[in-house]
Amino acid sequence: MAKDRKIDLVILGLLSHEDLTGYDIKKQIDSAISFFWKGSFGSIYPALGEMEKGGLVKRRKSGNTGGREKIIYQITKTGMDTLKTWLNDEKATNDLKYETLLKMYFGGVEDRNVTIRNIEIFEKQVREDLKLLKFYKENLEKVLDQETHVHYYLTVLFGIETYEAYLRWCKKAMKMILQ
Amino acid sequence: MAKDRKIDLVILGLLSHEDLTGYDIKKQIDSAISFFWKGSFGSIYPALGEMEKGGLVKRRKSGNTGGREKIIYQITKTGMDTLKTWLNDEKATNDLKYETLLKMYFGGVEDRNVTIRNIEIFEKQVREDLKLLKFYKENLEKVLDQETHVHYYLTVLFGIETYEAYLRWCKKAMKMILQ
DNA sequence: GTGCGATATATCACTTTGATATATATCATT
DNA sequence: AATGATATATATCAAAGTGATATATCGCAC
Numbered sequence A, B: 001m002a003k004d005r006k007i008d009l010v011i012l013g014l015l016s017h018e019d020l021t022g023y024d025i026k027k028q029i030d031s032a033i034s035f036f037w038k039g040s041f042g043s044i045y046p047a048l049g050e051m052e053k054g055g056l057v058k059r060r061k062s063g064n065t066g067g068r069e070k071i072i073y074q075i076t077k078t079g080m081d082t083l084k085t086w087l088n089d090e091k092a093t094n095d096l097k098y099e100t101l102l103k104m105y106f107g108g109v110e111d112r113n114v115t116i117r118n119i120e121i122f123e124k125q126v127r128e129d130l131k132l133l134k135f136y137k138e139n140l141e142k143v144l145d146q147e148t149h150v151h152y153y154l155t156v157l158f159g160i161e162t163y164e165a166y167l168r169w170c171k172k173a174m175k176m177i178l179q
Numbered sequence C: 001g002t003g004c005g006a007t008a009t010a011t012c013a014c015t016t017t018g019a020t021a022t023a024t025a026t027c028a029t030t
Numbered sequence D: 001a002a003t004g005a006t007a008t009a010t011a012t013c014a015a016a017g018t019g020a021t022a023t024a025t026c027g028c029a030c
Helices: A006-017 A022-031 A041-053 A077-088 A099-105 A112-140 A147-177 B006-017 B022-031 B041-053 B077-088 B099-105 B112-140 B147-177
Strands: A057-059 A073-075 A094-098 B057-059 B073-075 B094-098
Touching: A006 A022, A006 A041, A006 A057, A006 A073, A006 A077, A006 B099, A022 A041, A041 A057, A073 A077, A077 B112, A094 A099, A094 B099, A099 A112, A099 B006, A099 B094, A099 B147, A112 A147, A112 B077, A147 B099, A147 B147, B006 B022, B006 B041, B006 B057, B006 B073, B006 B077, B022 B041, B041 B057, B073 B077, B094 B099, B099 B112, B112 B147
Parallel strands: none
Antiparallel strands: A057 A073, A094 B094, B057 B073
16 A cells, blocks of 8 residues: 555545445545545545555446446455554544634734634534534434444544534633633 | 645744744744644745745845854735735635544444554543643733733634543543443 | 436646755753 | 764655546436
């Protein structure tokens, strides 16, 4: 596997659940894991190509009836080993870039109304996302007996816990700015 | 300014507080804002060069007594306007990549001990960082009358609020995994 | 039948990272 | 005063990732 390519692990992880096309992988990244990870076509397709060369994934016999191309990928034994090695590796980088906080930190050059507005924008987005996370949580609680769902549930709980913390901060921050 | 270069705003923000060298900028990124932003020399130096060409920053007359090179940058009027325009722009991208959560989501392919270990590693780091954040908070509370410090304080409060949420999640997650 | 959104792969310019190279300054130890 | 370690300081590069765009087909509503 490439030295520093995180997208490889995301792809391997998703393929460990089921066979997928590049497009399917993008859809799953944008739904299930979007609260803590991002990924674009521009990294997915080249990665799939190189991972195939490296023997981490392989093309499944495609049941193409028509002329439309569609490549369904499957994880290999080597790919599964790579995924497990990564899971057992102690180092994990949590890379956070909050543009909202940059705007807080540098807000002093403008009127306080600007900072207030920026907190309001952040709060609105957080409320919307939190609503969605709670909806996921409720649905997951119906199927929590299955192993895979427990792991999904853990990430949703993480989202809820942090998003509620964001809202508490919004309240405190607003109060501070308004004296 | 370059279309999509966030580092420009970080540099302009820091220079709005005081004149700095590229090396100083890196130090400030690694200390004051490291909890919510990162930046490397490989982006800082090229950005400074292009921003100088674009008239956003300028070299201050350097008081070089010896032969050692040292370039001190200063924000220009245009640079200040660019910073203010960004602060007033409603869109802000908060880009989060938690490798720890990826390992939670894909943890199902390994024994639960692996997931437990990964939560423990995360928790240990969070406890250390939280201690530091609380230390910053105490020190800041002594100088909160000054404008700039209020904005710094807001970001520290954010860090404390979210890191405490991380710890609550660790407890819940651990309990869930152990049934 | 035609317009539109979803499916599907691919590529590219630009941004950022993380590592490395180069050189000087400062300071403690020998 | 020589040595070595650490901090200061700028610069560059391969590799990774983003966001946009190009291309084409499929399925469905009107």
